Amino acid sequence: MKLRNIALSVIASATLVGGAAYADGHACEDLVLGSAISLTGKYATNGVHAQNGYEFAMKKIAENGGIKIGDKCYNFKVIYYDDESKGDRGATLAERLINQDGVQYMLGPYSSGMTKAIAPVTEKYQIPMVEAEGASRSLFNKGYKYLFAVLSTSEQYLASAITLAAEQAKKEGKDPSEVKVAVAVENDPFSLDIRAGVLEDAGKFDMKIVLDEKLPRDLSDMTAILTKVKLVKPDVLIVSGHSKGAATAVRQIGEQKISVPMVAITHCEAADVTGNFGDFAENVLCSTQWAETLSYEDPIFGTAANYEQEFKAAYPEYTDKKVPYQTAQASAAVYVFKDAFERAGTLDKEAVRDAISETDLMTFYGGIKFSEFGNNIAKPMVLRQIQGGEYNVVAPSDFASHELVWPRP
Amino acid sequence: MDQILFNLQLLLEYPIVNLKIIIDGVMIGALFALSAYGLALVWGVMNVKNLAQGDFVIAGGYVSWTLAQWGINPLFGVPAAFALMWVLGWVIYKLLITRVIERDLFTSLLATFGLAIMMAQIMNLMFGSDTQSVNLELPTLYFADGLIDIPMAKLIGVCMAAALATAVILFMKKSRMGQAIRATAQDARAARVLGIDTEKVYAFTFSLNAAICGAAGAIIVMVWVIQPFYGITYSVRAFVIVTAAGLGNLPGVIAAGLGIGAAEQYGSHIFGIGYQQAIAVLLLLLVLAYRLSQQKRNRQVLK
Numbered sequence: 129m130k131l132r133n134i135a136l137s138v139i140a141s142a143t144l145v146g147g148a149a150y151a152d153g154h155a156c157e158d159l160v161l162g163s164a165i166s167l168t169g170k171y172a173t174n175g176v177h178a179q180n181g182y183e184f185a186m187k188k189i190a191e192n193g194g195i196k197i198g199d200k201c202y203n204f205k206v207i208y209y210d211d212e213s214k215g216d217r218g219a220t221l222a223e224r225l226i227n228q229d230g231v232q233y234m235l236g237p238y239s240s241g242m243t244k245a246i247a248p249v250t251e252k253y254q255i256p257m258v259e260a261e262g263a264s265r266s267l268f269n270k271g272y273k274y275l276f277a278v279l280s281t282s283e284q285y286l287a288s289a290i291t292l293a294a295e296q297a298k299k300e301g302k303d304p305s306e307v308k309v310a311v312a313v314e315n316d317p318f319s320l321d322i323r324a325g326v327l328e329d330a331g332k333f334d335m336k337i338v339l340d341e342k343l344p345r346d347l348s349d350m351t352a353i354l355t356k357v358k359l360v361k362p363d364v365l366i367v368s369g370h371s372k373g374a375a376t377a378v379r380q381i382g383e384q385k386i387s388v389p390m391v392a393i394t395h396c397e398a399a400d401v402t403g404n405f406g407d408f409a410e411n412v413l414c415s416t417q418w419a420e421t422l423s424y425e426d427p428i429f430g431t432a433a434n435y436e437q438e439f440k441a442a443y444p445e446y447t448d449k450k451v452p453y454q455t456a457q458a459s460a461a462v463y464v465f466k467d468a469f470e471r472a473g474t475l476d477k478e479a480v481r482d483a484i485s486e487t488d489l490m491t492f493y494g495g496i497k498f499s500e501f502g503n504n505i506a507k508p509m510v511l512r513q514i515q516g517g518e519y520n521v522v523a524p525s526d527f528a529s530h531e532l533v534w535p536r537p
Numbered sequence: 538m539d540q541i542l543f544n545l546q547l548l549l550e551y552p553i554v555n556l557k558i559i560i561d562g563v564m565i566g567a568l569f570a571l572s573a574y575g576l577a578l579v580w581g582v583m584n585v586k587n588l589a590q591g592d593f594v595i596a597g598g599y600v601s602w603t604l605a606q607w608g609i610n611p612l613f614g615v616p617a618a619f620a621l622m623w624v625l626g627w628v629i630y631k632l633l634i635t636r637v638i639e640r641d642l643f644t645s646l647l648a649t650f651g652l653a654i655m656m657a658q659i660m661n662l663m664f665g666s667d668t669q670s671v672n673l674e675l676p677t678l679y680f681a682d683g684l685i686d687i688p689m690a691k692l693i694g695v696c697m698a699a700a701l702a703t704a705v706i707l708f709m710k711k712s713r714m715g716q717a718i719r720a721t722a723q724d725a726r727a728a729r730v731l732g733i734d735t736e737k738v739y740a741f742t743f744s745l746n747a748a749i750c751g752a753a754g755a756i757i758v759m760v761w762v763i764q765p766f767y768g769i770t771y772s773v774r775a776f777v778i779v780t781a782a783g784l785g786n787l788p789g790v791i792a793a794g795l796g797i798g799a800a801e802q803y804g805s806h807i808f809g810i811g812y813q814q815a816i817a818v819l820l821l822l823l824v825l826a827y828r829l830s831q832q833k834r835n836r837q838v839l840k
């Protein structure tokens with residue numbers, strides 16, 4: 129009894145706090161989602177990006193008449209808890225959201241690790257969770273039935289660079305199997321997935337892996353690897369080690385004048401390689417889930433470019449920077465919920481879960497269609513090349529706005 | 538195994554690479570040595586094993602980074618970080634360290650561990666969790682067909698580290714305060730009897746340590762990257778170096794720092810960069826085993 133009172137008062141106070149912000153004339157009821165997300169700790173930057181994405185999407189959906197279930201209308205409301213970037217804390221908070229706050233639907237946390245910590249909990253209570261920030265493929269081989277992810281899984285992150293290198297080799301009149309690949313990734317689940325994807329695709333073309341190194345977690349220096357790169361002269365260099373890996377790689381590739389024809393890395397934006405290292409970053413390929421120049425479109429957010437514009441208007445602190453893809457995919461996750469609720473036509477969570485699994489949606493963020501494992505199979509990874517300090521989309525070639533500069537000088 | 542043989546073969550094929558590895562290693566080692574040097578001072582004088590050592594380094598880095606955001610040349614960040622971290626070190630001493638100095642080992646370890654967590658989180662709140670660095674936009678020198686490269690920023694950093702180390706060694710040898718510090722390290726009670734204000738000496742030593750770390754951090758932000766949670770890397774290295782070199786051996790600390798830097802670079806070239814830290818820890822084990830067999834009980838003092 130006491131517990132329920134607390135739970136009710138939490139929901140009530142959340143309603144009071146949030147209610148005013150979305151008052152737009154509609155007498156819509158609240159539809160409560162829950163999320164444990166990193167607002168402090170090492171994932172705080174991206175956790176806040178994701179939270180802003182959730183909030184912006186809820187606002188846009190409310191402005192567009194809310195969620196219509198039968199003849200009633202609803203607006204999303206999210207109960208947030210700060211998981212402090214710690215897995216055990218995330219799992220505890222998920223329990224609390226479900227048991228004490230009575231949350232029936234969850235939005236994901238930030239990072240694969242946190243998602244991995246929370247997924248067993250939502251699975252246990254059969255709570256559908258649409259997540260936007262956990263890309264590790266290990267999330268999608270556990271047979272989870274209530275976990276859905278709108279983003280591309282991590283082994284796809286840099287695999288497209290291999291395809292691009294093969295295309296280039298053919299253009300040069302060479303066989304793709306002559307391409308030599310060097311891989312240096314951090315020794316963590318996310319980066320190892322990236323490595324697995326790269327090796328798999330390189331294997332398809334029969335390319336030679338000349339260097340395969342694991343970066344330590346506390347990487348501060350890559351000179352040893354880069355010296356080897358200088359000696360073995362690969363055609364493609366793949367580096368992934370979160371933002372410190374990106375920063376260290378770009379700086380030291382520049383300093384050591386490593387002239388590999390193609391360099392592909394992750395986390396360019398997070399490390400702000402163009403701002404920090406200027407010319408050193410030129411012609412580096414960066415993988416991204418989403419770019420505002422892509423030609424995707426939907427009725428709520430408009431085009432990708434429109435999303436960026438309106439998001440910046442709503443959150444002026446992003447005016448001078450790019451809207452991170454973490455934000456866009458968080459918004460897409462909320463959109464998936466709206467779509468699923470309307471198709472289910474009920475608040476029954478099993479029906480909603482089934483509706484989510486049948487999602488086939490085009491959004492400003494890209495196509496969304498879930499495999500039986502819950503990962504999104506409708507959206508390709510995007511590669512952008514830094515050209516004159518700008519991030520220009522060069523792959524996949526169908527959506528590319530610019531030509532690839534190859535080889536790097 | 539094939540990879541290891543291949544890497545060794547590369548070394549033989551291109552002998553000049555050996556030189557490059559040693560140069561890189563010494564440049565990294567110089568910065569490790571600097572923070573280890575401060576640790577040796579605090580450890581030797583106060584018998585406080587400061588687990589927040591690396592966080593002082595990172596804090597110094599953020600001082601320099603903040604100045605760079607304001608458009609001040611990052612080279613001025615080094616003295617600025619030295620001064621600011623001196624003040625911070627003094628405040629931390631007065632608030633915390635002075636209360637645990639007379640306590641047992643465990644209390645001071647716990648206290649400084651807590652301090653390390655606090656500092657990392659405060660920096661995270663102040664500066665965000667993104668990796669940061671400062672670009673000096675200085676040229677890079679190339680030798681031997683570009684196989685050896687020495688970024689000017691690193692060269693300047695190493696020179697500053699060397700100058701700072703020399704200054705501190707001279708200070709310890711020549712000045713009155715330096716003598717008082719050494720006397721306190723030898724026997725705090727005797728020093729007190731002879732009229733040395735040991736409380737002042739402790740505060741000075743701890744502030745000096747924070748300042749040295751801060752300067753090291755300001756150099757590190759110019760050549761590598763910093764992030765609020767990277768302190769532990771430098772703490773671990775500092776502990777390894779001081780333990781290997783011994784407390785009473787300041788020049789030894791510097792030599793060990795440079796040696797560990799070079800050994801790590803060799804290790805990461807031959808075994809893969811993932812084993813970089815393993816090499817450092819393995820070396821520590823070897824040194825400890827050797828020293829244990831050489832000298833069973835030998836009281837160490839700060840010379």
